[in-house]
Amino acid sequence: MNNSYDVIVIGLGIMGAAALWRVAPKCARVLGVDAFGPSHCYGSSQGASRIFRRxxxxxxxxxxxxxxxxxxxxxxxxxxxxxxxxxxxxxxxxxxxxxxxxxxxxxxxxxxxxxxxxxxxxxxxxxxxxxxxxxxxxxxxxxxxxxxASEARLWMLNEAVRCGAITEFGNHVLKLENHGTAIRVTTKNGRIYFAGSVIVTVGPWVTNNLMPEFKSFLxxxxxxxxxxxxxxxxxxxxxxxxxxxxxxxxxxxxxxxxxxxxxxxxxxxxxxxxxxxxxxxxxxxxxxxxxxxxxxxxxxxxxxxxxxxxxxxxxxxxxxxxxTRDESFLIGISKEFKSTYFASACSGHGFKFAPAIGDALANMAIAQKPNCSLLAFSADRFNSSL
Ligand SMILES: Cc1cc2nc3c(=O)[nH]c(=O)nc-3n(C[C@H](O)[C@H](O)[C@H](O)COP(=O)(O)OP(=O)(O)OC[C@H]3O[C@@H](n4cnc5c(N)ncnc54)[C@H](O)[C@@H]3O)c2cc1C
Known part of the structure; x- marks a missing residue:
């Protein structure tokens, strides 16, 4: 089995579903993985509705x-x-x-x-x-x-699959490691994948073991x-x-x-x-x-x-x-892992932004400029006040 991908999206709540939807048409081999089933009630994206306002x-x-x-x-x-x-x-x-x-x-x-x-x-x-x-x-x-909300998320996943993405549910990612020019992704059920880029969108679980460097910010x-x-x-x-x-x-x-x-x-x-x-x-x-x-x-x-x-x-x-302590978002590039992008804290108001954040992450993962600037949401804003 070929376990190498151009992009792997970890966590398929609304942020991951949006990233998968946006990146799938742009790459040949895209994988999306989630620890739970396609429609579950343990994270932040569950439920019938969300508000959009400008x-x-x-x-x-x-x-x-x-x-x-x-x-x-x-x-x-x-x-x-x-x-x-x-x-x-x-x-x-x-x-x-x-x-x-x-x-x-x-x-x-x-x-x-x-x-x-x-x-x-x-x-x-x-x-x-x-x-x-x-x-x-x-x-x-x-x-x-x-x-x-849940319909929109499922349709994003559907669109991603229609464009060639593979999805795996019940597959809990345990760790990321730098591996030559790639990232090695290990899951709880013993599978190992390699990716050119990784997008981490695991919501409240982000500091558990994938990106513990954010523990003090989230x-x-x-x-x-x-x-x-x-x-x-x-x-x-x-x-x-x-x-x-x-x-x-x-x-x-x-x-x-x-x-x-x-x-x-x-x-x-x-x-x-x-x-x-x-x-x-x-x-x-x-x-x-x-x-x-x-x-x-x-x-x-x-x-x-x-x-x-x-x-x-x-x-x-x-x-x-x-x-986050300023009730905003945490989105950016990992300092620890190569070509790894994340969006995992949206302080209770991120759903409405998901397609734009997913699109920006997708572009970054394929080395293109995002359509929107994400600088205001970088973790660097907290480092200066540590
Ligand atoms: C009650 C409520 C109402 C809200 N109302 C609004 C609103 O009206 N408008 C608005 O804009 N926002 C709203 N929000 C905020 C918005 O819903 C969240 O910002 C958004 O859903 C966050 O999505 P997420 O994809 O980052 O996280 P999640 O939905 O939590 O998704 C994370 C996913 O990662 C998976 N995962 C975790 N760890 C691993 C692992 N190790 N390996 C593989 N997969 C993993 C989980 O299974 C999960 O599916 C609301 C939030 C809540 C809770």
């Missing part, structure tokens, strides 16, 4: 990647002839000076992104599902959307996510035709996000905290149940901000954020 309160440094990702999400939808994007629009709510409102307006203006700013009274009329305090504002981005955290059903008679208000993806920053700076149900088997509107209820934890295949005190906390908040939802969650589940 009026990014987190800052203008993300704009180039966001614009490229938007193009590629649309390309994926076109090429697969599947509905993967639900054009819900997005609403970002908070006090005038809150990070979410002030930051979204700033980036929208800078990037010339179509948006409107509504006073609370206007927002209540236009989005009657939300309860806003009088001093709050809502920034509306009509171009924001919900991504059909922190995997367990985060809960909840689903809420509309109260009797309120279904229409929360349908994806009427209810936008949203961010809601409260007075105490806690930030909630939500997505209407876009698949028929989802148990209501998906809502979670972006910056609360997080516990530092090692990722494992077994996810712990969500604590009752967390469920009670979110229930009382749902009662006040979305009073037409039943505040008792229909379902609650834990998954992972891989955090």
């Amino acid at each position: 009026a990014y309160w987190e800052g203008e440094k993300y704009l180039q990647l966001l614009n490229q990702a938007d193009l590629l999400w649309n390309e994926l939808e076109d090429v697969t002839e599947r509905r993967l994007l639900y054009r819900t629009g997005g609403v970002f709510i908070g006090a005038k000076s809150s990070r979410v409102v002030a930051g979204s307006i700033k980036t929208a203006k800078h990037g010339k992104i179509d948006h409107e700013v509504w006073m609370a009274s206007d927002a209540r009329k236009r989005m009657p599902a939300f309860n806003l305090q009088d001093e709050m504002l809502a920034v509306y981005e009509p171009g924001a959307y919900a991504i059909s 922190e995997p955290r367990q985060v809960p996510i909840y689903w809420f059903k509309p109260k009797v008679g309120a279904d229409k208000l929360f349908s994806h035709e009427q209810f936008p993806v949203f961010l809601y920053e409260r007075e105490d700076s806690s930030l909630l996000y939500g997505v209407p149900s876009i698949v028929s088997n989802e148990l209501g509107v998906k809502i979670g905290f972006h910056n609360r209820q997080q516990n530092s934890i090692s990722p494992s295949w077994k996810s712990a149940p969500v604590q009752d005190m967390y469920k009670n906390e979110i229930s009382s908040i749902i009662q006040s901000i979305l009073p037409k939802l039943d505040p008792i969650p229909t379902q609650a589940k834990n998954c992972f954020y891989t955090m």
